[in-house]
Amino acid sequence: MTLNIVLVKRVLAIGLGAALALLLLPAPVFSQEISWSLKNDPGTFDPAMVDEQAAEMVRFLTGGVLLRLNRTTQQVEPALAATWTVSPDGKLITFHLRDHLRFSDGAPLSSADVVFSLKRALSPQAPVSEEFLDAKNVTVDAPDALTVRVHLPKRVVGIGKIFDEIAIEPANRPSQGRVTSGSFFVADYKNGEYVRLARNPNYWRHDAKGVQLPYLASIKLDILKNRDQDELRFLRGQYQLIESVPPDNFSALAQKAPRAVHDLGPSLNTEQMWFNQSPAAPLPAFEKAWFTSKNFRNAVSLTLRRADIARIAYSGHATPANGFVSPANKLWYNQSLPPVRENINTALTALAQDGFRKNGATLVDREGHPVTFSLLTNAGNHARERTASLIQQDLAAVGIKVNVVTLDFPALIDRLMHKQDYEAALLGLTNVEPDPGSMMNVWLSSSPNHQWNPSEKTPATPWEAEIDRLMNAQDSAASDAERKRSTDRVQQIVADQQPFIYLVYPNALYAVSPTLSNAYLTVLQPGIISNIDYIRAGAK
Amino acid sequence: MRLIAASILLVLTLTACIVMVRAPFHYDQQDRDNISIGATHEHLTGTDDLGRDRTLRLAGALLLGLLGAAAASAIAGGLAVSAGLSAAFAPNWLGRTILYLSDVALTLPWLFLLMMVRSSLPLNLAPIHSATLTFLLLGLLGWPAFVRANHARARTLRASSWLMQGRAAGLKPLQLGRQLLPHLAPLLLTQFLIYIPVCIVAEANLGAMGLGISEPLPSWGSMLLALQNSALTANTHWIYLPIALLVFVLLLLEMLLVEVKS
Numbered sequence: 021m022t023l024n025i026v027l028v029k030r031v032l033a034i035g036l037g038a039a040l041a042l043l044l045l046p047a048p049v050f051s052q053e054i055s056w057s058l059k060n061d062p063g064t065f066d067p068a069m070v071d072e073q074a075a076e077m078v079r080f081l082t083g084g085v086l087l088r089l090n091r092t093t094q095q096v097e098p099a100l101a102a103t104w105t106v107s108p109d110g111k112l113i114t115f116h117l118r119d120h121l122r123f124s125d126g127a128p129l130s131s132a133d134v135v136f137s138l139k140r141a142l143s144p145q146a147p148v149s150e151e152f153l154d155a156k157n158v159t160v161d162a163p164d165a166l167t168v169r170v171h172l173p174k175r176v177v178g179i180g181k182i183f184d185e186i187a188i189e190p191a192n193r194p195s196q197g198r199v200t201s202g203s204f205f206v207a208d209y210k211n212g213e214y215v216r217l218a219r220n221p222n223y224w225r226h227d228a229k230g231v232q233l234p235y236l237a238s239i240k241l242d243i244l245k246n247r248d249q250d251e252l253r254f255l256r257g258q259y260q261l262i263e264s265v266p267p268d269n270f271s272a273l274a275q276k277a278p279r280a281v282h283d284l285g286p287s288l289n290t291e292q293m294w295f296n297q298s299p300a301a302p303l304p305a306f307e308k309a310w311f312t313s314k315n316f317r318n319a320v321s322l323t324l325r326r327a328d329i330a331r332i333a334y335s336g337h338a339t340p341a342n343g344f345v346s347p348a349n350k351l352w353y354n355q356s357l358p359p360v361r362e363n364i365n366t367a368l369t370a371l372a373q374d375g376f377r378k379n380g381a382t383l384v385d386r387e388g389h390p391v392t393f394s395l396l397t398n399a400g401n402h403a404r405e406r407t408a409s410l411i412q413q414d415l416a417a418v419g420i421k422v423n424v425v426t427l428d429f430p431a432l433i434d435r436l437m438h439k440q441d442y443e444a445a446l447l448g449l450t451n452v453e454p455d456p457g458s459m460m461n462v463w464l465s466s467s468p469n470h471q472w473n474p475s476e477k478t479p480a481t482p483w484e485a486e487i488d489r490l491m492n493a494q495d496s497a498a499s500d501a502e503r504k505r506s507t508d509r510v511q512q513i514v515a516d517q518q519p520f521i522y523l524v525y526p527n528a529l530y531a532v533s534p535t536l537s538n539a540y541l542t543v544l545q546p547g548i549i550s551n552i553d554y555i556r557a558g559a560k
Numbered sequence: 561m562r563l564i565a566a567s568i569l570l571v572l573t574l575t576a577c578i579v580m581v582r583a584p585f586h587y588d589q590q591d592r593d594n595i596s597i598g599a600t601h602e603h604l605t606g607t608d609d610l611g612r613d614r615t616l617r618l619a620g621a622l623l624l625g626l627l628g629a630a631a632a633s634a635i636a637g638g639l640a641v642s643a644g645l646s647a648a649f650a651p652n653w654l655g656r657t658i659l660y661l662s663d664v665a666l667t668l669p670w671l672f673l674l675m676m677v678r679s680s681l682p683l684n685l686a687p688i689h690s691a692t693l694t695f696l697l698l699g700l701l702g703w704p705a706f707v708r709a710n711h712a713r714a715r716t717l718r719a720s721s722w723l724m725q726g727r728a729a730g731l732k733p734l735q736l737g738r739q740l741l742p743h744l745a746p747l748l749l750t751q752f753l754i755y756i757p758v759c760i761v762a763e764a765n766l767g768a769m770g771l772g773i774s775e776p777l778p779s780w781g782s783m784l785l786a787l788q789n790s791a792l793t794a795n796t797h798w799i800y801l802p803i804a805l806l807v808f809v810l811l812l813l814e815m816l817l818v819e820v821k822s
Contacts, residue, residue: 413588
């Protein structure tokens with residue numbers, strides 16, 4: 021009996037020891053953390069309200085979605101939904117969820133959560149709602165715990181891709197990314213320092229061998245404005261990737277880490293400047309008159325030397341732009357648009373038509389006000405700051421005085437999106453996918469992202485009304501040829517009216533540590549980590 | 561030593577003036593075919609990343625920095641001596657309040673306040689106005705650091721026999737003030753010289769954060785910012801010239817100060 025007790029104790033001790041050892045031993049695959057930087061604090065962790073890049077990155081990594089756009093094949097693939105069908109008239113979409121889905125906190129995920137999340141995404145405040153065209157007439161219901169139906173008032177072309185942007189959250193308890201159904205959840209956030217994402221232990225996805233994904237245990241996203249610091253940390257091995265390498269540092273980085281850098285050619289992204297045309301803007305009436313003048317905008321466009329911007333500000337890693345669709349987007353690019361060539365004489369003629377004249381070296385308007393405006397851009401983006409200085413000099417040639425103002429990103433967004441308290445802005449636009457349907461939120465006059473004049477109740481000008489009509493037409497047209505015709509026409513109107521003055525298409529420049537495996541580089545954003553579930557850190 | 565330092569500063573300033581006046585181009589003129597180059601016949605110390613002449617921008621930054629910092633220092637010194645004298649000669653409760661306020665002002669996070677002020681300013685501010693405003697703010701914010709010293713000196717003078725005699729003889733405050741100033745002069749000069757490099761460095765820091773003096777006006781801050789941006793890709797050592805000159809000027813100012821102290 022004593023012996024037995026001793027034996028039992030020993031067995032227990034050994035068993036406990038083994039269990040402890042197992043617990044304490046790091047799992048060989050899932051223990052890694054990778055790290056990279058975000059240029060600014062995410063504006064929000066609420067996946068339904070995302071309206072800028074840092075927040076979009078966090079949503080991509082944390083948000084579980086019904087369908088995922090494969091950035092390599094550009095095809096939509098089922099994610100939380102095991103299957104999905106679209107009715108022949110395109111008005112009913114039915115999703116069948118996977119069995120036994122759970123949120124990161126262990127709570128079961130059912131169709132009620134999906135209905136809740138879709139309804140939030142359809143609310144007028146949610147930027148993604150624009151892409152449904154007529155979001156207020158879209159209804160969502162759940163006939164059973166695993167089925168969700170979305171009823172659309174009319175067909176929306178490429179509807180599947182929209183669901184890539186709608187994260188499914190727990191019903192009635194949105195958690196700002198703390199409880200998610202995606203690969204990771206927000207574990208820790210220190211304002212201005214970092215966002216730490218931890219692996220979702222209940223993530224639905226498994227690899228071919230049945231190992232639960234993602235392989236990585238956590239991700240640390242440092243908030244780092246300084247791009248040179250970003251590179252130094254990458255070279256030191258602190259960061260495993262740079263989502264976009266500043267163009268002027270590309271060759272220097274290529275010399276130091278030739279295996280790490282990749283230039284994928286022109287990206288889908290654009291760099292543009294625009295004037296504030298919002299009637300609500302706190303600007304004097306004569307300035308509003310300049311900015312709403314087609315001739316004024318065209319003259320500014322004709323004065324800018326885009327080739328210099330590409331060569332000097334982007335060290336040659338960019339292409340002069342003539343519209344919102346990049347030539348990299350071969351299917352939708354309007355080949356008949358001519359490149360914009362600077363021509364100061366034509367610019368001055370256009371200005372004269374609207375009563376502008378030179379008074380010595382200064383351009384003055386009809387009433388004698390000297391033409392001067394501030395150009396707002398974000399601090400820390402060297403290429404953009406240099407672009408602003410080049411614009412400043414180019415416009416001085418026609419007598420326009422530009423004051424360049426750099427602000428930190430949150431202050432900038434506040435002025436652009438909320439207060440409309442600015443004159444002109446210089447920023448870029450990241451296009452997540454090539455389909456023009458995804459650009460609806462920029463081009464529809466009612467959209468809050470219609471930046472030169474956001475959230476118009478009715479289109480302010482006939483050409484904006486025409487863009488509205490064409491964009492809606494392309495988004496519900498039955499054939500691609502019809503869609504192409506509409507999109508080409510929109511590109512032509514934009515080239516004529518210059519609401520956005522497109523400057524360059526920056527190249528897609530990436531840096532990836534060779535220690536990172538399974539990262540597929542794509543022109544579509546996010547360019548490196550779109551395959552995040554399968555990415556492994558470690559020796560290659 | 562002091563004379564040598566002052567002479568070098570004078571020579572530097574005069575050279576900068578001559579460079580500004582005699583240069584064949586403007587400080588913001590971009591030579592777009594010669595970007596980030598080293599020394600050439602046309603550009604003696606090369607160009608920056610927009611093709612602007614480095615010598616000219618450096619001369620502009622030196623003049624603007626010294627002039628602005630001296631003005632800011634004079635404002636800060638004037639405010640500090642006024643506050644110190646008021647605290648020393650006013651009724652006790654008022655004196656204590658002034659000192660208390662200056663101590664509170666010392667504890668405020670001025671950098672963040674400066675950033676807030678800058679972002680709430682009208683956007684369409686001409687570069688020269690942004691420069692004036694930057695140095696004006698530095699002048700208005702610099703006084704609390706010197707109030708205690710001025711107050712202590714003024715208290716000593718207040719208790720001195722000559723001042724008591726003067727007061728007993730019925731001298732008016734203005735007349736008393738005139739007598740006081742020569743006694744405060746060494747202290748004021750020291751404060752003035754201490755605060756000049758502080759202002760230069762503060763402007764450089766603000767500029768390096770994208771605040772402060774805006775482009776295309778040349779300033780230490782914007783040049784340091786350019787250095788920060790292009791340090792990795794530099795193909796010429798001339799890009800280090802601005803920071804070298806800044807350190808040199810700060811050393812010269814420090815030498816002037818040592819001499820005054822001793």
